[in-house]
Amino acid sequence: MAEDSKDVIKQPAANPTGTERTRNRRVFVPRVDIYETADTIVLVADMPGVDETGVDITLEKNVLNIVGEVKATEEKEYSLSYAEYDAGDYERAFTISDEVDRDRIEATVKNGVLRVVLPKAEAVKARKIAIKAA
Amino acid sequence: MYGPVLWRFGRAMDPWPEIQRLQQEMNRIFASAAQPYGHEFPAINAWAGENGMVVTAELPGADPEKLDISVVGDSLTISGYREADALKPGESYHRQERSCGRFTRTIQLPFHVDAAHVEATYERGILHVVLPRSEAEKPKKIAIKS
Numbered sequence: 177m178a179e180d181s182k183d184v185i186k187q188p189a190a191n192p193t194g195t196e197r198t199r200n201r202r203v204f205v206p207r208v209d210i211y212e213t214a215d216t217i218v219l220v221a222d223m224p225g226v227d228e229t230g231v232d233i234t235l236e237k238n239v240l241n242i243v244g245e246v247k248a249t250e251e252k253e254y255s256l257s258y259a260e261y262d263a264g265d266y267e268r269a270f271t272i273s274d275e276v277d278r279d280r281i282e283a284t285v286k287n288g289v290l291r292v293v294l295p296k297a298e299a300v301k302a303r304k305i306a307i308k309a310a
Numbered sequence: 311m312y313g314p315v316l317w318r319f320g321r322a323m324d325p326w327p328e329i330q331r332l333q334q335e336m337n338r339i340f341a342s343a344a345q346p347y348g349h350e351f352p353a354i355n356a357w358a359g360e361n362g363m364v365v366t367a368e369l370p371g372a373d374p375e376k377l378d379i380s381v382v383g384d385s386l387t388i389s390g391y392r393e394a395d396a397l398k399p400g401e402s403y404h405r406q407e408r409s410c411g412r413f414t415r416t417i418q419l420p421f422h423v424d425a426a427h428v429e430a431t432y433e434r435g436i437l438h439v440v441l442p443r444s445e446a447e448k449p450k451k452i453a454i455k456s
Contacts, residue, residue: 185353210404211397220395222408224368224435249436254357254364261353261368288370288435 189267202264206244206290210270217276217294223266224288225249231290233283241269244290275299351413352388352437362442363419370435371408377432379439381425386441389414421447 186204197203206221219240223231226244234241244266277297284291357364367388369377377390394410397403424444431438 207407207409209395209406209408211395211401211406212404213398213401217404218395220408222370222435224370227434251357251359251364253361254359256355257358257363258354258356260350261355287372287374287432288368 186261186264199265202262203267204262204264205268206242206266208268215296217272217296219270219290219292219294221266221268221290221292222288223285223290225263226266226285226288226290228285231283231285233281233292235272235278235281238271238274239269240272240292240294241267242290242292243267350415351409352415354415354417356417358420361448362421362423362440365417365439365441367415367437367439368435369432369437372432372435372437374432377437379428379430379437381423381428381441384419384422385416386419386423386439387414387416388437388439 189203189205191197206223208222209220211218211220219242221242221244223244223246225246227247230245230247232241232243232245234243246263246265248263272294275296276294280295282293352367352369354365354367357366365386369388369390369392371392372390373393377388380387389412391412392408392410394406394408419441422444424442427442429440
């Protein structure tokens with residue numbers, strides 16, 4: 177058990193009311209950390225089973241949408257006898273403010289963890305105001 | 311001027327909506343109690359086969375160098391460390407949902423494992439351990455003498 181214990185069960189993602197997904201597959205909400213540094217906002221998402229080819233990040237207006245597609249794996253000569261997790265895709269959307277420089281967003285995937293770096297736009301970076309002597 | 315009015319005055323109550331509400335409430339409670347999944351980290355799936363088992367675990371962001379897998383007799387222990395990004399002073403979290411820190415989990419298997427031939431791979435945040443059954447425990451065919 178991790179020291180900082182949180183619910184480890186993956187939460188299924190909600191569909192917009194009255195719609196269904198075309199693919200008959202489970203979709204989960206990835207757990208996400210978001211932190212802010214002086215120049216960037218960093219988003220870290222747990223997406224086990226996803227590699228760099230399966231991630232789709234779109235930014236439309238001010239909605240950042242993250243989709244992670246998991247490749248189905250199957251054990252040959254073995255049958256599932258005990259299960260605590262389901263494999264499925266990941267989807268989550270965030271609204272972001274205008275202060276992000278949209279052209280320089282970078283994303284990497286390593287060991288099933290997606291990391292999106294959203295650089296802050298020059299105009300909104302905090303500036304230190306020098307006080308002139310009167 | 312009958313049912314609804316009486317109900318509103320509280321003299322006679324239609325029990326049906328109340329029973330339905332209670333039923334829904336009970337269903338909700340039992341549905342969450344009977345959750346099929348454990349709460350331990352990492353979550354595992356186990357696959358059984360003729361020659362042994364395959365255990366997979368969702369372990370996003372674990373350092374494969376620091377991942378420790380050991381087999382003793384019929385138990386498999388997975389332990390490791392999930393590191394959180396170190397924040398410098400002045401940096402702050404907007405939200406923190408991922409768990410971090412040290413984790414250990416031991417699973418008891420239905421057979422003794424041939425420890426020398428255990429194979430583990432870690433890809434895309436999923437740990438995959440192949441656990442062959444020890445030679446001594448494999449089923450043996452008994453020949454019938456005439």
